[in-house]
Amino acid sequence: MYKVxxxxxxxxxxxxxxxxxxxxxxxxxxxxxxxxQCDTCFAFKTGNISxxxxxxxxxxxxxxxxxxxxxxxxxDGECYAITMDVLAVQLVPQLQASALYxxxxxxxxxxxxxxxxxxxxxxxxxxxxxxxxxxxxxxxCIVNYLVNEVGCIKAIILYSDxxxxxxxxxxxxxxxxxxxxxxxxxITHNYLEKGHTQMExxxxxxxxxxxxxxxxxxxxxxxxxxxxxxS
Numbered sequence: 001m002y003k004v005x006x007x008x009x010x011x012x013x014x015x016x017x018x019x020x021x022x023x024x025x026x027x028x029x030x031x032x033x034x035x036x037q038c039d040t041c042f043a044f045k046t047g048n049i050s051x052x053x054x055x056x057x058x059x060x061x062x063x064x065x066x067x068x069x070x071x072x073x074x075x076d077g078e079c080y081a082i083t084m085d086v087l088a089v090q091l092v093p094q095l096q097a098s099a100l101y102x103x104x105x106x107x108x109x110x111x112x113x114x115x116x117x118x119x120x121x122x123x124x125x126x127x128x129x130x131x132x133x134x135x136x137x138x139x140x141c142i143v144n145y146l147v148n149e150v151g152c153i154k155a156i157i158l159y160s161d162x163x164x165x166x167x168x169x170x171x172x173x174x175x176x177x178x179x180x181x182x183x184x185x186x187i188t189h190n191y192l193e194k195g196h197t198q199m200e201x202x203x204x205x206x207x208x209x210x211x212x213x214x215x216x217x218x219x220x221x222x223x224x225x226x227x228x229x230x231s
Contacts, residue, residue, distance in 0.1 A: 001030065041195060066190060067116075067199075070157045074117030079155040081116040083199040084142065086133070086166055087208065094216060109133060110208070111141050114201035115150070121204050122149055135171035143175050152183040159190050161197040 001023075002016050014022070043049045067081070074081035087110040093103075107128040114121050124141040131137045146152055158176075160167040168191060180187045192199070 067159050067192075070159075071116040074115075074157075077117075077154075079117075079157055080150050081157050081159070082113055082145075082150070083116065083159045083201045084111070084113045084167075085160060085197075085199060085201045085205070086111045086138075087205045090212075094212070110205075111138060112201040112204050113142070113145050113149075114199070114204065116200060120149075121201070123204070133165060135165065135169040138166045139172040139175040142172065143179055146179060146187075152179065152185050155186045155188070157188045157190065159192060159199060162191040162194060167191065 002019050005019060006013050067083075070079065070081040073079050090108040090110065091105040092108055093105065109126055109128070109131075111124045112121060113124075122145055124145075126137075142158075146156060150156065162168050167189070173189075176187045176189060
């Protein structure tokens, strides 16, 4: 950044130390994304794919612009715009004791649905003893959410990644088709292009990951239930 600053400031250029001190006093910092870049976009930068292939990839990326448009429609009450994604598998118990490394842990799953129209969030949480990670489970979560939380009284637009196990399968398609016929509404499911699947529900997952740091989690006899979170 200091190199760019010197190029832009041709006269009276401050030293690097003064620049760093001023940068710190202004409470600024450089942010390094935790996740890597899109594989296709990075391959194009390194010259491993053609420009035509990269342009086709960018054309499929237009779903993100469609999501912004549908979000505005949702705010105006024309439809329900919803994003959904599953959090990375969480292992419990989580303790600082080194002996825990050799113990078998329980896998806990969290499927998050974020209503762009209202900013309401519902997380469906279960462990591996209650259900698997397959199309039947995810379809059950989505249908339950649309019936009990949304109400299916106007058009519904869903956004997700293209993971076949979660979203891009015949089980979920048939479940949404049946629900649309029963309730007399239109349900549209859009898939974001791989590498460009950042969604609002990811912010919920980020909060969970931050709150987990330096905390202890143990298993209990309580059953998992869906958890509502207001954002």
